[in-house]
Amino acid sequence: MRIALLSSEVVPFAKTGGLADVAGALPKALSKHGVDCRIVLPLYSQIDRSVLSDEIIEDVPVQWRGQVRPTRIFQSDAAGAPAYLIEAPDFFSANSIYGHANDHERFAFFSRAALALVKHLDWQPDVVHGNDWPCGFAMAELRARRRYDEFFKNVKTLFSIHNLAYQGAFNARDLWWLGFGESPEKDAFMLEGNASALKAGLLAADALSTVSRRYSQEIQGSEQGAGLDWILRARRDRLAGITNGVDYELWNPETDPYIAANFSTADLSGKRECKLDLLRRFGLPQEPERPIIAIISRLVAQKGYDLIKQSAGAIIETGAFFIALGAGAKEYEDFLQRWHESATNRVGIYKGYAGEPLAHQIEAGADMFLMPSYYEPCGLNQMYSMRYATVPIVRATGGLDDTVTDFDPEEGTGTGFRFREYHAGPMLDKIREALYFYNHPDAWRKIQLNGMAMDNSWEAAAQNYIKLYEEIIAL
Numbered sequence: 001m002r003i004a005l006l007s008s009e010v011v012p013f014a015k016t017g018g019l020a021d022v023a024g025a026l027p028k029a030l031s032k033h034g035v036d037c038r039i040v041l042p043l044y045s046q047i048d049r050s051v052l053s054d055e056i057i058e059d060v061p062v063q064w065r066g067q068v069r070p071t072r073i074f075q076s077d078a079a080g081a082p083a084y085l086i087e088a089p090d091f092f093s094a095n096s097i098y099g100h101a102n103d104h105e106r107f108a109f110f111s112r113a114a115l116a117l118v119k120h121l122d123w124q125p126d127v128v129h130g131n132d133w134p135c136g137f138a139m140a141e142l143r144a145r146r147r148y149d150e151f152f153k154n155v156k157t158l159f160s161i162h163n164l165a166y167q168g169a170f171n172a173r174d175l176w177w178l179g180f181g182e183s184p185e186k187d188a189f190m191l192e193g194n195a196s197a198l199k200a201g202l203l204a205a206d207a208l209s210t211v212s213r214r215y216s217q218e219i220q221g222s223e224q225g226a227g228l229d230w231i232l233r234a235r236r237d238r239l240a241g242i243t244n245g246v247d248y249e250l251w252n253p254e255t256d257p258y259i260a261a262n263f264s265t266a267d268l269s270g271k272r273e274c275k276l277d278l279l280r281r282f283g284l285p286q287e288p289e290r291p292i293i294a295i296i297s298r299l300v301a302q303k304g305y306d307l308i309k310q311s312a313g314a315i316i317e318t319g320a321f322f323i324a325l326g327a328g329a330k331e332y333e334d335f336l337q338r339w340h341e342s343a344t345n346r347v348g349i350y351k352g353y354a355g356e357p358l359a360h361q362i363e364a365g366a367d368m369f370l371m372p373s374y375y376e377p378c379g380l381n382q383m384y385s386m387r388y389a390t391v392p393i394v395r396a397t398g399g400l401d402d403t404v405t406d407f408d409p410e411e412g413t414g415t416g417f418r419f420r421e422y423h424a425g426p427m428l429d430k431i432r433e434a435l436y437f438y439n440h441p442d443a444w445r446k447i448q449l450n451g452m453a454m455d456n457s458w459e460a461a462a463q464n465y466i467k468l469y470e471e472i473i474a475l
């Protein structure tokens, strides 16, 4: 089976969030099952060039704005599966992955070059697997190409939604020169007077998937449907929900090279050292008995920062430390700064994208991990937390609801604490409940061990993807 996996971010090359973790881990897991999965991503200027091999594919002919643009493609095995990185300095040398006025142009070029590449290599994929709006262009183009290009005649498409709220909207006038100016391509893009690359992907792909079962249901309703729920309802027979896995080669407290001391279910003592190390890193007092509540997330409304803002005082009153790592909206960065300044010996913050080591150190050193998301397609940190004996406190939405279960003190079952209503009160209640059990070491140990025993490996997820690819190939 041959799968071309297209993604705008892939670990270990470039990352802003969970999509990169998935795009880095899934191909590796598929390869273990004998699937010939190859990754295609842009060659951003911030990518470390030392991970690239010396073999460069020269002069791949990419049709762009009425001309052929010869494009160089670099290669790497750093993700554990072959990766092709598309060079286009005029598009990919900006210092951030997204957030540019011409993002639609950048990723339309990426999509087109990815298809040109597989054709140039004469490597015919069974399925082109696109992820999120940057790959919506590839889905639309492939559907069109099948009508006139023999090479793509039997190539199928899967479009995975990692976040429905990012829709790749742009001025519909640009559809003409991007090559999508005529029906039915144009219709697929049009959304409320603008063009949307996400909508095009949702309509043009042969099949759709999201990153948890619960999110696949939620996006069929108006509350989480981001204006596109009608498409997802109409296409629900072709919409699968496959929960992301965890790359336990990277996220394993027994072997993690980034953390102060390794630990395991058999011996959790290293976690205390990690906690002291974490307190030191954030300039907080060395008080290991005091619980640490942590959060790592993009600073956007989706992640529930408004609830944290409303409860800032009450959280401090519980007596816990709070450690936050995040990059994003200025409003929330300013809030974190003010919160830190008002309680310097309780609140530790890191504003910005810190890379992998600090994220691992927080997972290892914290006692509780807070994810009060308004919505959460899958969420990875709650799964990382469980493996690191850090107890998740989550809002029961999307993948958080699918992967965390409530602690039941009678039965001794459950891996964390969940609240339902998106309000500060229920969140605080759960934080207090978690702190109550933190003070009962036997119960706490039980929750930690239950979480560590969860198997969220890519193994199961990869098998589900293989089954899905087989179904798509048979369409």
Ligand code: ADP
Pocket: 016, 017, 018, 019, 021, 296, 297, 298, 325, 326, 327, 352, 353, 354, 355, 356, 359, 378, 379, 380, 381, 382
């Ligand atoms: P999302 O994809 O919505 O951002 P996920 O929970 O699925 O959320 O994945 C987030 C990933 O990004 C995790 O691996 C997390 O550790 C990482 N991450 C988020 N913000 C930062 C940051 N500021 N610094 C380092 N890693 C971060």
